[in-house]
Amino acid sequence: MSTDILLDVQNVTRRFGGLVANSDVSVEVRRGEILGLIGPNGAGKSTLFNLIAGAFPPNEGSIRFEGQDIARLSGPARCRLGIARTFQVPRSFDSMSVLDNVMVGAFAKEPGSAAARRVAYETLAFCGLQQRAPAPAGELTPPEKRRLEVARALATKPKLLLLDEVMTGLTPSEARLGVELVRKVRDQGVTVVMVEHVMEIVMPLVDRAVVLNLGKVLAEGKPRDVVRDDAVITAYLGERHRAA
Numbered sequence: 001m002s003t004d005i006l007l008d009v010q011n012v013t014r015r016f017g018g019l020v021a022n023s024d025v026s027v028e029v030r031r032g033e034i035l036g037l038i039g040p041n042g043a044g045k046s047t048l049f050n051l052i053a054g055a056f057p058p059n060e061g062s063i064r065f066e067g068q069d070i071a072r073l074s075g076p077a078r079c080r081l082g083i084a085r086t087f088q089v090p091r092s093f094d095s096m097s098v099l100d101n102v103m104v105g106a107f108a109k110e111p112g113s114a115a116a117r118r119v120a121y122e123t124l125a126f127c128g129l130q131q132r133a134p135a136p137a138g139e140l141t142p143p144e145k146r147r148l149e150v151a152r153a154l155a156t157k158p159k160l161l162l163l164d165e166v167m168t169g170l171t172p173s174e175a176r177l178g179v180e181l182v183r184k185v186r187d188q189g190v191t192v193v194m195v196e197h198v199m200e201i202v203m204p205l206v207d208r209a210v211v212l213n214l215g216k217v218l219a220e221g222k223p224r225d226v227v228r229d230d231a232v233i234t235a236y237l238g239e240r241h242r243a244a
């Protein structure tokens, strides 16, 4: 395996009863890239995130991170190796302060509370949330909550960050700030895989895109090629993209 492959998912299948949510999916994630994972609702994008982050194991196939087989490791063990994720629906602890929420992430790598607090403050500043550190997380606005999700994941000091629809519901100016944050994360040396539905946001941002449809990889490549792919237009993007 080439060392520039950080994450190597090969021939992964995940079933839920009779439903095949991921079917023979292979995706390679290169170190330092921003990879977009796109596709219609129910295509299997979150399932693939869950498989990578360790929410459940695959029924078949292999998942290797820096060459190590991680398919049977727990979520916390994968977090310690350097895989972090956000959730589609933010999962903050609303009665805890914003700072304490981020400290929960920081404790993954920093057992001492003084060091974890320092990491949490640095991460909040990086994400533009430092002013909100003492506020209860439940008082954050929806875009701030999405930032908090990112901050909590970043505080674990990941090598690979999985972003699940962090731009959903943002106004165009909030989304621009979100794009800036994702670029900054990558510039820090963190590899990013992001699920997004808004093509105008995701396509200019990502280096490559993988399209899932009905649990299978339908296409992958440079964004400009993927948006012109006939199968992708038919299954997901719609006809207005054919003229583009």
Ligand SMILES: Nc1ncnc2c1ncn2[C@@H]1O[C@H](COP(=O)(O)OP(=O)(O)OP(=O)(O)O)[C@@H](O)[C@H]1O
Binding pocket: 016, 019, 020, 021, 039, 040, 041, 042, 043, 044, 045, 046, 047, 048
């Ligand atoms: N834990 C689960 N138990 C049973 N079925 C599941 C589970 N997780 C996902 N599924 C099913 O697997 C299929 C793929 O779902 P998944 O959430 O991965 O798609 P998605 O591409 O992330 O969709 P969306 O864009 O709507 O979030 C769906 O039919 C979904 O209902």
